[in-house]
Amino acid sequence: MKSRTAKVYQNLAVFIAIAAMAWLAILSNKAPSPPLPNLVKSITETFEASDYEAFCRLVDGESPTKEMFRSLVAQNKYLDYNELFKRQYAQADKETFTLGGHEYGHLHMDFVEGDSGWRLAKVWMCR
Secondary structure, three states, rough: OOOOOHHHHHHHHHHHHHHHHHHHHHHHOOOOOOOOOHHHHHHHHHHOOOOOHHHHHHEEOOOOOHHHHHHHHHHHHOHHHHHHHHHHHHHOOOEEEEEEOOOOEEEEEEEEEEEEEEEEEEEEEEE
């Protein structure tokens, strides 16, 4: 059992870490990105809601066309990108990651890990 003083220092350390992350986000003028699994979950939620505008806000680069978004929504109903993420990420390079691919409707979502976390850098179709 931890002493009361140890608990206070532990809580203080957590508070300082959270405050530091918030200040870094403010200074860099960008909110810290969620961990990659959470980002993928947020993306699939936009597919389930058919919310093109919300999806575009998650893309760091050029927004995909509405036609491409509709294809992603249809593909998500067929294969579930959350489950595909679990299978593909196990063998992925941990600084970049592509969700989807040629065998998944030729739709690709490229993720890049930067200083502020994971970003959806590009959405593209290869055919």
